[in-house]
Amino acid sequence: MASRQVTVFGGSGFIGRYLVKRLADDGWRIVIAVRDPEAAHFLKPLGDVGQIVAIPVDVGDKQAVRNAVAGSSAAVNLVGILYERGRQTFARTHVEAARHIAEAAADEGCGRLVHISAIGASATSPAAYARSKAAAEANVAQAFPGATILRPSIVFGPEDGFFNLFARMAVVSPVLPLFGGGMTRFQPVHVCDVASAIDRCLDTSASVGTTYELGGPTVYTFSQLMQIVVRETRRRCLLLALPYGVASLMAAFLQFLPVPPLTPDQVRLMKIDNVAGGGLPGLKDLGINPTAAEVVVPTYLARYRRGGLRGRPKFC
Numbered sequence: 047m048a049s050r051q052v053t054v055f056g057g058s059g060f061i062g063r064y065l066v067k068r069l070a071d072d073g074w075r076i077v078i079a080v081r082d083p084e085a086a087h088f089l090k091p092l093g094d095v096g097q098i099v100a101i102p103v104d105v106g107d108k109q110a111v112r113n114a115v116a117g118s119s120a121a122v123n124l125v126g127i128l129y130e131r132g133r134q135t136f137a138r139t140h141v142e143a144a145r146h147i148a149e150a151a152a153d154e155g156c157g158r159l160v161h162i163s164a165i166g167a168s169a170t171s172p173a174a175y176a177r178s179k180a181a182a183e184a185n186v187a188q189a190f191p192g193a194t195i196l197r198p199s200i201v202f203g204p205e206d207g208f209f210n211l212f213a214r215m216a217v218v219s220p221v222l223p224l225f226g227g228g229m230t231r232f233q234p235v236h237v238c239d240v241a242s243a244i245d246r247c248l249d250t251s252a253s254v255g256t257t258y259e260l261g262g263p264t265v266y267t268f269s270q271l272m273q274i275v276v277r278e279t280r281r282r283c284l285l286l287a288l289p290y291g292v293a294s295l296m297a298a299f300l301q302f303l304p305v306p307p308l309t310p311d312q313v314r315l316m317k318i319d320n321v322a323g324g325g326l327p328g329l330k331d332l333g334i335n336p337t338a339a340e341v342v343v344p345t346y347l348a349r350y351r352r353g354g355l356r357g358r359p360k361f362c
């Protein structure tokens with residue numbers, strides 16, 4: 047078993063880029079396992095020469111996953127999808143992949159495995175996304191009982207898919223939708239805090255076999271989050287309550303776009319509060335003081351103002 051080498055599945059994604067930077071600063075050698083290693087090359091300058099390598103791995107390929115963890119003392123699974131497309135189904139990309147990674151990590155002698163799930167993961171959820179996250183957690187716990195499972199609420203940061211989506215809508219549309227009246231609650235967590243949590247779990251024996259829920263310091267309703275978007279983009283947008291039935295109907299069409307902004311499954315997910323339940327440990331138990339969305343979100347939504355500068359990603 048090599049020392050301080052970690053394989054990060056999904057390391058080129060939104061959370062991955064912040065994690066890779068954090069791990070590189072901590073002296074880890076990092077193997078980024080993604081389908082498209084070219085898309086991960088921008089991460090190489092974050093470390094010393096040879097400290098960060100990207101290799102082609104599809105997590106549905108058991109042998110490729112095994113090769114990717116060979117020689118690593120730890121593994122992190124950040125692979126996730128929000129909607130299904132072709133071979134990228136929840137069953138394959140969440141459930142089977144989690145089993146492939148956990149089994150390979152166990153067999154190849156990785157000391158630590160951190161698996162990123164999501165708040166709301168539940169076998170009884172009405173949303174297929176959340177059910178697949180629960181099934182993935184079960185596979186991980188079975189194959190690698192000492193794994194740490196992290197369940198973030200929505201994650202915010204300069205490249206996030208949530209605030210940026212609605213800010214882009216605020217630029218082109220006179221209305222922003224309040225799905226189901228906008229009363230569903232969220233606890234946005236800063237991407238740097240999620241990266242710090244993963245980094246700490248890799249080195250903290252107390253996190254072995256533990257599940258954490260990662261939420262920020264404040265719980266907001268969806269309506270309050272849309273108010274932040276309107277305020278920080280300085281766009282004149284009406285917040286319009288949209289019954290879930292109408293949202294589902296829209297999603298039935300939007301799901302066929304190449305990158306759908308809304309799917310019927312996401313509408314089902316949006317009916318359920320996305321906040322830490324309080325029964326599981328969280329960021330504070332890992333010694334991390336959560337960052338407020340209202341401190342960071344304005345710094346990158348400013349680029350959507352008229353004449354706003356295009357923000358550049360900042361690493362933490």
Ligand SMILES: NC(=O)c1ccc[n+]([C@@H]2O[C@H](COP(=O)([O-])OP(=O)(O)OC[C@H]3O[C@@H](n4cnc5c(N)ncnc54)[C@H](OP(=O)(O)O)[C@@H]3O)[C@@H](O)[C@H]2O)c1
Pocket residue numbers: 055056057058059060061062079080081082083085103104105106123124125126127139162163164165197198199200201202207
């Ligand atoms: N962002 C959030 O608000 C949020 C909230 C809760 C939970 N989470 C969870 O946190 C994790 C990371 O989220 P993220 O926002 O960083 O996701 P992301 O930006 O979409 O990144 C996903 C990563 O997975 C890789 N990937 C996708 N399919 C793959 C496959 N079949 N084989 C190998 N690699 C594959 C992608 O690279 P390639 O396409 O090049 O393969 C990419 O590096 C996910 O599990 C997500 O469900 C995220």
